[in-house]
Amino acid sequence: MALHGRFKARGLRALGVVNFDPADAESERQSAIEAAREEKMDYPTYLDENGAWSKKHGVADIPAFLVINRDGRVVFRHRGKLVIDSPAYVEMTTAIETAL
Numbered sequence: 001m002a003l004h005g006r007f008k009a010r011g012l013r014a015l016g017v018v019n020f021d022p023a024d025a026e027s028e029r030q031s032a033i034e035a036a037r038e039e040k041m042d043y044p045t046y047l048d049e050n051g052a053w054s055k056k057h058g059v060a061d062i063p064a065f066l067v068i069n070r071d072g073r074v075v076f077r078h079r080g081k082l083v084i085d086s087p088a089y090v091e092m093t094t095a096i097e098t099a100l
Contacts, residue, residue: 002084003096004043010100016045019054019062065092069099 004014016036020028025047032045048054057066057074067076076095078088 003093007096007100012096012100014043016041016043017048017053017059018045019048019051022049067092067095067099075099 004012006012008014016032018028018032018035020032029047032047035041036045046053054060058077059066061079063081065076065078065082066074069075075098076092078092082089082092
């Protein structure tokens with residue numbers, strides 16, 4: 001994520017979240033590792049058992065992007081692919097700058 005590199009020094013922490021079924025945890029873990037490599041993710045990925053974290057934060061679609069401020073409040077939410085220079089990308093950049 002280009003935004004992670006851009007704002008990391010100012011305190012942005014990016015985290016990937018992968019829902020998984022604990023009965024198939026090792027396979028899901030390997031899939032998450034492969035996806036992170038393919039997408040050149042340079043931030044950690046959280047394995048969300050049975051999607052508990054995702055459900056709590058209203059994440060139903062994948063991919064989804066959230067900006068959570070220092071108080072733990074979701075201040076931006078985008079469902080679906082995020083394209084650089086799209087209106088949603090610009091909006092997310094603004095939300096990050098405000099949250100930092």
